[in-house]
Amino acid sequence: MKLAKKKITVGITGGIAAYKAADLVSWLHQQGADVQVMMTKGAQEFISPLLLHALSGHVVIIDMFANDDKLHIPHIYGVDGADLFIIAPATANIMAKAAHGIADEVVSASILAATCPILFVPAMNFHMYENIATQENMEILQRRGYHVLEAEEGRMACGTVGKGRFPEAAVLQDAVMKILFPKQDLAGKKVLITAGPTREQIDPVRYLSNYSSGKMGYALAEAARDRGADVTLVSGPVKLLAPAGITVIPVVTAEEMYQATLACYGEMDIVIGAAAVADYRPDQTASQKIKKQGAAKDGIQLNLVANPDILQALGAAKKHQYLVGFAAETENLLENAEKKLIAKKADMIIANDVSQPGVGFEVDNNAVTLVTKDGHYVLPQMTKQALAEKIWDYIMVAAEKKNQ
Ligand code: C5P
Numbered sequence: 001m002k003l004a005k006k007k008i009t010v011g012i013t014g015g016i017a018a019y020k021a022a023d024l025v026s027w028l029h030q031q032g033a034d035v036q037v038m039m040t041k042g043a044q045e046f047i048s049p050l051l052l053h054a055l056s057g058h059v060v061i062i063d064m065f066a067n068d069d070k071l072h073i074p075h076i077y078g079v080d081g082a083d084l085f086i087i088a089p090a091t092a093n094i095m096a097k098a099a100h101g102i103a104d105e106v107v108s109a110s111i112l113a114a115t116c117p118i119l120f121v122p123a124m125n126f127h128m129y130e131n132i133a134t135q136e137n138m139e140i141l142q143r144r145g146y147h148v149l150e151a152e153e154g155r156m157a158c159g160t161v162g163k164g165r166f167p168e169a170a171v172l173q174d175a176v177m178k179i180l181f182p183k184q185d186l187a188g189k190k191v192l193i194t195a196g197p198t199r200e201q202i203d204p205v206r207y208l209s210n211y212s213s214g215k216m217g218y219a220l221a222e223a224a225r226d227r228g229a230d231v232t233l234v235s236g237p238v239k240l241l242a243p244a245g246i247t248v249i250p251v252v253t254a255e256e257m258y259q260a261t262l263a264c265y266g267e268m269d270i271v272i273g274a275a276a277v278a279d280y281r282p283d284q285t286a287s288q289k290i291k292k293q294g295a296a297k298d299g300i301q302l303n304l305v306a307n308p309d310i311l312q313a314l315g316a317a318k319k320h321q322y323l324v325g326f327a328a329e330t331e332n333l334l335e336n337a338e339k340k341l342i343a344k345k346a347d348m349i350i351a352n353d354v355s356q357p358g359v360g361f362e363v364d365n366n367a368v369t370l371v372t373k374d375g376h377y378v379l380p381q382m383t384k385q386a387l388a389e390k391i392w393d394y395i396m397v398a399a400e401k402k403n404q
Helices: 018-030 041-046 049-056 092-099 106-113 126-130 132-143 169-180 215-226 254-265 310-316 333-343 384-403
Strands: 007-012 034-039 084-090 118-122 152-155 161-165 190-195 200-203 206-208 230-235 247-250 270-273 280-282 304-306 322-329 348-353 365-372 375-383
Touching (some): 007 018, 018 084, 018 169, 034 041, 034 106, 084 092, 084 106, 084 169, 092 132, 118 132, 126 132, 126 161, 190 215, 190 254, 200 280, 206 280, 215 270, 230 254, 254 310, 270 310, 310 322, 322 333, 322 384, 348 384, 375 384
Parallel strands (some): 007 034, 007 084, 190 230, 270 322
Antiparallel strands (some): 152 161, 200 206, 280 304
């Protein structure tokens, strides 16, 4: 499910390779993408919209003037919010139209209306492919920043051998991934992230915990995955879905998080402790629900003992790893972050003022200051996803510097 949350539009035009677009659509759908297909009249001569409807899970757009509520203004709706628009197969005709701004049916009009990256996958008879008109049109498209995949050499449906074949599935899939995930600076790196709260049980129905939603840790894990890292996420109980393509180890208590984290620490390159780990737990968990005792006004005592400090343990056992912790504070933010950097032998502390309105626990936005021994770097309020990207940019620079 490498393409979960991605919206991809596929425009199929009228060539013999149109049937191969079915494989592409099926793969995109299986990878979790939300796929919208549109087809020219020519494409429908080769392959049925019904098939693509079944493979993509959406009604196929075939008519620019459809009077249908669901397909409201089809050539705009079809590419609105898309992360990528793939024209496959792309005939000489559609590339000629795209190169010259012609918008006379739904696919060519959508090319003009699209604001996302566009990938043309040319496939045609090799004389048509080599024709100077087609070559010049492809050049125009490339010059304008569109992606044009080179056709492959081989046998054509017309019996001739030459350049013009639709690419092998693996080549096309690779091109799609490279456009969607251009930054692969974490490729080959093993990343460990802790996220969410921990729960410390008092009795079978009660626990001590905190407001952590896990959103910041999950955003960091997903950003690392998209940049090519091999990611392990040790997660406390959260309401978020397990992200695709990440090894998720679910835990409940601080002790479980400690065990799970330490067990794989040795093989990791970069570790981020984003979890809000409970510092204390009840000294014992009652096996039965604790009953109200005596008069209600009397109250009861709950004895707490310290949990292991996971980050500190990681700091103490640190070898080659780049170690990052969080400091969620309500006062003396930077001073506390500086202290933690030293006390926990971390390479970076992400200082997070959780008393500020609109940032921190539970919400979708955050604002932090990255604290390292070389100085402070302020990241203003933004979504946790955008922040995750910036944090990784900075970690990559700082980790590189440390290794020099
Ligand atoms: O000391 P403090 O809890 O403020 O430090 C926060 C950082 O330490 C976070 O990165 C958090 O994940 C980590 N931590 C931990 N184990 C604990 C407490 C905090 O790993 N028991």
